[in-house]
Amino acid sequence: MNILHISASPRGFDSDSYRLSGHVLAHLRTRHPQARVAERPLWSTPLTQVDEAYAVALAGGPAGADVATGPGTLARSDELIEELQKADLLVIGTPVHNLTVPASLKAWIDHVVRVHRTVRPTPQGKVGMLPDRPVYVAVTSGGWRTGPRARNPDFFEPYLRAVLGMVGLRELVFFSMEGMALGEERIAQARHDAHAEVDRHFDVREVDD
Numbered sequence: 001m002n003i004l005h006i007s008a009s010p011r012g013f014d015s016d017s018y019r020l021s022g023h024v025l026a027h028l029r030t031r032h033p034q035a036r037v038a039e040r041p042l043w044s045t046p047l048t049q050v051d052e053a054y055a056v057a058l059a060g061g062p063a064g065a066d067v068a069t070g071p072g073t074l075a076r077s078d079e080l081i082e083e084l085q086k087a088d089l090l091v092i093g094t095p096v097h098n099l100t101v102p103a104s105l106k107a108w109i110d111h112v113v114r115v116h117r118t119v120r121p122t123p124q125g126k127v128g129m130l131p132d133r134p135v136y137v138a139v140t141s142g143g144w145r146t147g148p149r150a151r152n153p154d155f156f157e158p159y160l161r162a163v164l165g166m167v168g169l170r171e172l173v174f175f176s177m178e179g180m181a182l183g184e185e186r187i188a189q190a191r192h193d194a195h196a197e198v199d200r201h202f203d204v205r206e207v208d209d
């Protein structure tokens with residue numbers, strides 16, 4: 001059992017999304033004691049944006065464009081895709097930034113959502129090439145992201161569902177902490193509720209298994 005843990009908050013270990021995704025991981029480790037966890041901390045080792053060689057190669061550019069090396073190139077993308085392919089489960093801890101995923105997570109997405117490697121274009125639309133597997137998303141937001149109190153559109157969850165669905169990952173489970181900019185009382189409540197929601201999810205599933 002291999003687990004890939006991606007964390008995207010610039011606040012790193014101190015972030016609520018990291019702590020919540022850590023709580024998910026703790027449950028998974030209980031259930032799969034032999035599991036190996038690959039850490040992908042996008043905050044401490046940010047990914048370079050995809051570069052010209054990558055874009056040229058994906059657009060069917062000159063042969064050999066894919067042998068360029070460097071952090072933003074196809075070689076990096078290969079490495080990240082292999083890491084993703086190896087994972088039986090994904091855990092993503094991330095805040096919402098400007099209504100959607102942070103740029104650090106978007107850079108990871110640009111490396112792993114790759115035509116002919118993880119997604120096949122067809123006349124009917126894009127078809128995912130990865131076998132489905134559970135993806136647990138621990139997401140934090142300063143405001144309300146869902147429900148009647150939300151004041152802004154949410155491009156985070158629909159985007160992540162669409163873009164990961166494009167490579168074949170459809171089994172997404174979201175655990176949210178919302179309203180984290182609304183004061184200490186709200187923060188405490190959101191932390192309590194989200195951790196309890198994770199416990200409920202895994203406790204119920206453990207009874208079912």
Ligand SMILES: Cc1cc2nc3c(=O)[nH]c(=O)nc-3n(C[C@H](O)[C@H](O)[C@H](O)COP(=O)(O)O)c2cc1C
Nearest residue numbers: 009015016017095096097098099140141142143180
């Ligand atoms: C650059 C930036 C953009 C943000 N944009 C949003 C946003 O669009 N909506 C929102 O609800 N919160 C937004 N926030 C607030 C964070 O989502 C919030 O502080 C979150 O609790 C941080 O979680 P963390 O502890 O996991 O980093 C933004 C924060 C930053 C730094």
